[in-house]
Amino acid sequence: MKHNLDKLSAIFNRYPQNRESLIAVLQDIQKEYHYLPEEALQATAKTLDVPLSKVFSVATFYNAFSHYPRGEKIIRICVGTTCHIRGAHLVQEQLENRLNIKAGSTTKDLKYTLETVNCVGACSQAPVVIVNNKYYGHVKVSDAKKLLRSK
Amino acid sequence: MVNLTINGRIVQAKEGEMLLTVLRREKIDVPALCHHEAVEPFGACRLCTVEITKEDWNGYSNYVTSCLYPVEEGLIVSTHSPKVNELRKTILDLFLARHPNSPEIRQLAADYGVFKTSYETVVDGNNCILCAICTRICDTMGFHAISTVGRGHGKEVAPPLHQVPPDCVGCLACALNCPTHYIEYTFDNNYLTIWDKKFELMVCSRCGKKTITKEFAEYLSKHRDIPFSYFEICDECHRKELAATMGQITSWEREA
Structure with missing residues (x-):
């Protein structure tokens, strides 16, 4: 599924772009899209300079994050x-x-x-x-x- | 330097050293599955648990994972006391329930007299004990290609997004260091496949033997400052060549 990922850069700009911001950024993405789109995880890894595997590890650890689109x-x-x-x-x-x-x-x-x-x-x-x-x-x-x- | 007593013997150790490191140096056989010199101690498998006490503890003792316990002056350690053995037996019993088909686990359990688990066996289990040696080693190697995914019962080791890992170079460090040989890889002619990713192997330009993957060679040459041409020749041929090089150097020295 394709997403309008324009809002991502606004989310990234709210926080210092380092690994400490990872969870805060993921929370904001979850709030915006009601789940974590793959493209968003990839963009997060790139922007915060955190390996994609680590982003995925954190994103799958917390139940607050969803990996499938959710309803309104x-x-x-x-x-x-x-x-x-x-x-x-x-x-x-x-x-x-x-x-x-x-x-x-x-x-x-x-x-x-x-x-x-x-x-x-x-x-x-x-x-x-x-x-x-x-x-x-x-x-x-x-x-x-x-x-x-x-x- | 600190002095400690291990199984009745006085042993010296460096300050800040972990207990397991000292035990291994003293050739004391303490089992451990999640320990690897290349990575930080982790304390996942609990098998290296030992009993510790001190003279002023009034006979009280404590059980600690030796891989995570820094040595202390006056520490009295028992690695195979009846209670430690009992503890280890229980841990192995639990391991056996979850990984009944792992030859490594079965052997280790048998060493401690556990031949059949007293718990309910996990039917659709696998041989991954979640020691995370693979993911930690991958991080140490600098690839960060795999990680643990999920938590609790569903926790597993997997590439990001459950897709072919983009950062994997096929170095095999994960598979070769897996204590239960759970991570699968296959060699097929000139190709290596691991984590569903297919890599072309380098071929020695002298003898035609297959060596490491092209991606691994590229990584080493880029990040470890080794000329790429070094990887075009296999280790054996390098050594053969070394004799010729040394002969050359000796003759130059003789001339000079």
Whole structure:
């Protein structure tokens, strides 16, 4: 996939161009593109003068970095113990069916990414679904449509 | 200089030296899989664990990885005490569970009396023990072609982006120093293939023997200031030539 990498130079210019800036730069790239495109990793290695293998090593170490394109809307279903007992898997099933993807993947039109998360510490609100960092508690299967439409 | 006692024997060592270095010098057989003189100590395999104590420790002792422990004055070291052997046995037991098919691991485990793991065997495992000798040596060589990728259960050694490594020159330092011979490479006529990258081998202009890869020769000549023509002749032919050169020098000296 081709990307408009114009924004990269702006990101690079925010930090001193050395290896200490690596994680900060990768975080900003992740924020901008919602994942780390290959070309961006290559450009980072070149600009910061860090071997590509090291950039890749760091980029794959942290879960905060994604290596595949992610959707505009990131839906995370909590499947921790409490949410599981209160039917998280049913909500998951419903969302998977509606989006026609499995948890852990992204729709072809790059609109939605569906993920599971093990616990978000909001067990009293179980089952919990998080849409773009907004928390929804006591979610019912019939709420799926509403969740997908939510901003 | 510091004085320490190893297995009841008084040994002298240089300040700042790591314990394992001293043990190896004293020809004491302590197993280690992640240790290599060319790279910094790493402490990954835990096999070089030894028991240490001091006179004023009131009988208490500690277990440390000798590769990462700098020598100290008055240190009392036991390399094969019952507890150390027990510890090493457990480590090898775990190694055996994860790499049941590695001949090197099996041999080492057998040396310590572990023939079958007491843990659940990893079925789809491989022989990579993640000691990172390969990646560290690659860094030392100056290529930085491979690195560890991911973490936890999924951690592995791989080229960047899981693609053919652009910085690899086929020096084979990773594969030849791998303690479990996990890194595969093949020689096929004039070609060497490693990390899915195919390299053309140099051919000795005298005897036709294959030597190092062209990329490696180019790197050495560029970064180590060795004329490229040096690599066009194999080591053996260089030595043969040396006799002729020395003869020439002797005759010049005689004339002068």
